[in-house]
Amino acid sequence: MAHVCKVFSRRLSTSTAVRSAIKHVTVIGGGLMGSGIAQVAAATGHDVIMVDQTDDILAKSKAAIQKSLGRVAKKKYADDGEAQASFVGEVMSRISTNTDAVAACGKTDLVVEAIVENLDVKRRLFTALDAAAEEHTIFASNTSSLPIKDIASATKRQDRFGGLHFFNPVPMMKLVEVVKIPETSNETFERLVNLGKAMEKTTVECKDTPGFIVNRLLVPYMMEAVRMLERGDASARDIDTAMKLGAGYPMGPFELADYVGLDTTKFIMDGWSQKYPDIEIFRKSDLLNKLVAEGKFGRKTGEGFYKYDKK
Ligand SMILES: CCCCCCCCCCCCCC(=O)CC(=O)SCCNC(=O)CCNC(=O)[C@H](O)C(C)(C)COP(=O)(O)OP(=O)(O)OC[C@H]1O[C@@H](n2cnc3c(N)ncnc32)[C@H](O)[C@@H]1OP(=O)(O)O
Numbered sequence: 001m002a003h004v005c006k007v008f009s010r011r012l013s014t015s016t017a018v019r020s021a022i023k024h025v026t027v028i029g030g031g032l033m034g035s036g037i038a039q040v041a042a043a044t045g046h047d048v049i050m051v052d053q054t055d056d057i058l059a060k061s062k063a064a065i066q067k068s069l070g071r072v073a074k075k076k077y078a079d080d081g082e083a084q085a086s087f088v089g090e091v092m093s094r095i096s097t098n099t100d101a102v103a104a105c106g107k108t109d110l111v112v113e114a115i116v117e118n119l120d121v122k123r124r125l126f127t128a129l130d131a132a133a134e135e136h137t138i139f140a141s142n143t144s145s146l147p148i149k150d151i152a153s154a155t156k157r158q159d160r161f162g163g164l165h166f167f168n169p170v171p172m173m174k175l176v177e178v179v180k181i182p183e184t185s186n187e188t189f190e191r192l193v194n195l196g197k198a199m200e201k202t203t204v205e206c207k208d209t210p211g212f213i214v215n216r217l218l219v220p221y222m223m224e225a226v227r228m229l230e231r232g233d234a235s236a237r238d239i240d241t242a243m244k245l246g247a248g249y250p251m252g253p254f255e256l257a258d259y260v261g262l263d264t265t266k267f268i269m270d271g272w273s274q275k276y277p278d279i280e281i282f283r284k285s286d287l288l289n290k291l292v293a294e295g296k297f298g299r300k301t302g303e304g305f306y307k308y309d310k311k
């Protein structure tokens with residue numbers, strides 16, 4: 001009898017897991033990360049609604065996705081232009097857009113937020129969505145540096161809240177950090193891990209600690225690089241070259257900062273220098289703040305530590 005119950009319960013849990021598989025994803029924020037998350041979710045068979053503040057921004061987001069898919073298609077289908085076009089068209093057909101975040105969350109399995117790295121803005125968003133989303137809907141933040149618990153506490157569904165930290169560019173980076181808070185239910189965590197795998201990512205699990213795993217190690221390294229530059233120890237170009245050729249990194253710290261977005265890196269450091277005032281490495285960088293004050297956000301504005309050709 002016990003054997004029959006065990007088989008039955010396993011089948012039940014499997015069917016529950018299958019029934020609770022995430023199929024529909026709402027991505028709030030169609031910027032660098034949100035557009036990438038929407039692209040990969042759609043390319044792996046999920047129905048996606050991408051939300052941003054204006055139709056003009058969403059048009060640019062879709063254009064960026066289309067361009068990225070074109071690069072992926074060339075690698076998948078070599079010289080078969082028809083297959084490439086069909087692949088891009090099929091993935092794009094799974095992405096719809098909306099400027100109304102509340103409306104876009106009414107019927108969805110998962111809301112992934114990838115909006116500006118600002119705690120108050122993220123909290124206001126999730127409070128509004130909490131009232132509109134169905135009971136089963138899971139919420140997740142793609143934040144680089146903010147405590148998931150500080151975002152989740154703006155809602156009444158902390159058991160259905162976690163961190164899904166993707167890496168830039170999402171179509172290329174194989175990692176997603178899945179972050180749980182003490183209130184995250186086991187089912188929620190399992191569904192987030194399963195979504196990461198369904199999106200063809202390698203998942204790692206981490207607690208809700210500052211920077212999770214990668215950024216906890218990356219931020220001190222990159223801040224040390226900018227101190228080196230500020231002291232005049234070496235040029236940005238030589239520091240980047242040294243780390244690519246000496247440490248095997250695909251990008252040096254200044255190339256990477258320009259790629260991430262200096263605005264976002266400033267938001268991250270503003271938060272950590274305020275929250276951890278006694279940790280020297282998190283002290284604000286005058287050079288970084290100067291560049292951002294001048295509107296030099298890196299690749300996204302055509303100039304950061306380096307200048308870029310307008311594409
Ligand atoms: C130092 C200043 C002070 C800073 C202080 C503050 C520090 C705070 C930092 C915290 C950062 C927070 C960010 C975060 O939360 C976590 C992150 O995401 S960290 C970033 C992680 N990502 C990386 O480290 C990226 C490293 N770079 C790379 O892997 C490669 O350079 C990259 C893949 C981006 C580009 O590849 P590369 O060979 O260098 O050049 P190509 O552009 O020619 O690409 C080659 C090939 O790859 C495909 N491809 C590239 N990009 C895309 C894309 N977006 N979509 C689709 N396909 C893409 C494509 O096939 C390319 O071939 P083509 O023929 O060019 O098409």
Ligand SMILES: NC(=O)C1=CN([C@@H]2O[C@H](COP(=O)(O)OP(=O)(O)OC[C@H]3O[C@@H](n4cnc5c(N)ncnc54)[C@H](O)[C@@H]3O)[C@@H](O)[C@H]2O)C=CC1
Pocket residue numbers: 028029030031032033034051052053057101113114115116117118121125142143144145165166167168259260261264
């Ligand atoms: N840039 C990077 O390399 C990475 C960033 N992240 C995190 O992802 C999040 C987004 O970062 P990025 O994509 O780089 O920023 P981004 O600036 O490229 O995009 C943010 C988007 O959110 C939109 N937005 C802002 N407030 C909104 C609101 N209330 N409702 C709807 N849309 C809103 C903006 O219009 C913009 O299009 C941040 O939390 C960041 O820390 C995580 C991993 C890597």
